[in-house]
Amino acid sequence: MDEKGLPLDLAPVDTRVRKHAYRSTRLIIACIIVQVVILIYRLTGTPKSITRLYNSYTGQPDFSHLAEHCAHISPVSTSSFLQRQQALAQSLHELNASAYIAEPGASAAYFANLSQSQWHLSERPLLLIISPDVDSSEQVHARVSILTPSFEATRAKLLSIPSQDEVTYPSWPEDVSPFEVAVSAVPQLKEGTIFVDGMMRSFVLDGLQKAATESNVLTAPVEIRRLRERKSAEELEIMKCVNEATLLAIRAVRENVKIGMRESEARQLMSTALSAAGLSxxxxxxxxxxxAALPHGSGTDRVLGAHDFVLVDCDAELHGYRSDITRTYALPESTIHATYLRMWSLVHSAQANALAAARNGTVTAEVDAAARNTLAAQGYAQYLTHRLGHGIGLETHESPYLRGGSEDVILTGHTFSDEPGIYIEGQVGIRLEDCFYVHENGTAIFLTEGAGGAAKGPWDP
Incomplete structure (x- = not known):
């Protein structure tokens, strides 16, 4: 059709010629672009330059440089899973427990590479069962079993479950109680104490209690929880990189945020940057x-004004381990009220004082108090409306927690978020968050230290 709505074969000859020339020009340009892309790929052997060319052509921000930051980080090794299972078996033996049971999730992922991404939870339970086996020389070994629905047994055996010995797969048909099958197939479940993961669903817990009539089914105690809470050097390397990469993504996006942009637009830029960094x-x-005065947002899509702070609270994943970073920042052209700038500095001080208080042997409530007391000195304590922080690792939020009233003790290898804030509804919300780990020397160090650590100022996140 031509611009007047006539079929091209009825349109004037000159119109058809112009349209043909236009289409030919577009085809030539497209061919040139394809040839340039092929040439770049042949010269560089990498798609990164292609991505940069595409972004330049479309006007999209280029975040491809972020991919290099964590490219050298490997996932947890098989030998580490075996060491974790051995440590669990030894702890179970010392606690006179006969087994540990978990559903697919963070704990099962820690001990056996069995996360919910590998096996989604449903009404049909699939259970990881690890029990201590003592040989004739009194050496303790971990025995691994996977309780599975019968019709899913083949799929279950395709799971990558590390184990020193052969994994057993007791299966249950639909007309039989899965929990009775578990007790019959794994002798250790017939008596003694069975520990279950604290996140186990109630119907699974109830079923185990009913089937294991001679056993005492209990939620795993702190000695078992600490095996996952206290991170190894291998885990910390992954956690450092995922937190650093998240922070670098926040900084890269800030360079592309503009006055007049909507929250949804900035959020999409963050999603693109995190993906470009190789994070999932x-x-x-x-x-x-x-x-931002509502810590979890208002559900609106506000336009950024010249006097507004930007608050971004981001998390992402690398090899199963999570990041959690918050920055409240101003743009170079922003004009922020002096009172809000003082609040920002006060939150910054609260974060630093909390980090200094977090030492090996400290009760978690004392760290929360250190931040809260900093705000109280200037009359702002009532505006910190949530706990100071949470544990982090295979879950964004996991035990222990930095909160008032807690008696949990901080130990080396523990990892936490440190996120004080001031929230005054109708006016302003400010939060700064970095995650830290407790070093072998007993001090706390931000996981973002390798990327510059905590924010330096409102204009320097």
Missing amino acids: DGSCLTLFGEN
Whole structure:
């Protein structure tokens, strides 16, 4: 059709010629672009330059440089899983427990590479069962079993479950209680104490209690929880990189945020940057101005004004381990009220004082108090409306927690978020968050230290 709505074969000859020439020109340009892309690929052997060319052509921000930061980091090794299972078996033996049971999730992922991404939870339970086996020389070994629905047995055996010995797969048909099958197939479940993961669903816990009539089924105690809470050097390397990469993504996006942009637009830029960094399952709470006064947002899509702070709270994943970083920042052209700038500095001080208080042997409540007391000195304590922080690792939020009233003790290898804030509804919300680990020397160090650590100022996140 031509511009007047006539079929091209009825349109004037000159119109058809112009349209043909236009289409030919577009085809030539497209061919040139393809040839340039092929040439770049042949010269560089990498798609990164292609990505940069595409972004330049489309006007999209280029975040491809972020991919290099964690490219050298490897996932947890098989030998580490075996060491974890051995440590669990030894702890079970010392606690006179006969087994540990978990559903697919963070704990099963820690001990056996069995996360919910490998096996989604349903009404049909699949269970990881690890029990201590003592040989004739009194050496303790870990025995691994996977309780599976019968019709899913083949699929279950395709799971990559590390084990020193052969994994057993007791299966249950649909007309039989899965928990009775578990007790019959794994002798250790017939008596003694069975520890279950604290996140186990109630119907599974109830079923185990009913089937294991001679056993005492209990939630795993702190001695078992600490095996996952206290991170190894291998885990810390992954956690450092995922937190650093998340922070670098926040800084890269800030260079592309503009006055007049909507929260949803900045949020999409963050998603793109996290993905470009090689991180998975990334998301960012992105709030402008007074919307940040509600710590989890207002549900609106505010336009960024010249006097507004930007608050981004981002998490993402690398090899199963999570990041959690928050920055409240101003743009170079922003004009922030002096009172809000003082609040920002106060939150910054609260974060630093909490980090200094977090030492090996300290009760977690004392770290929360260190941040809260800093705010109280200037009359702002009532505006910190949530706990100071949470444990982090295979889950974004995991035990222990930095909160008032807690009696949990901080130990080396523990990892936490440190995220004080001031939230005054209708006015402003400010939060700064970095995660830290407790070093072997007993001091706390930000996981973002390798990327510059905590924010330096409102204009320097």
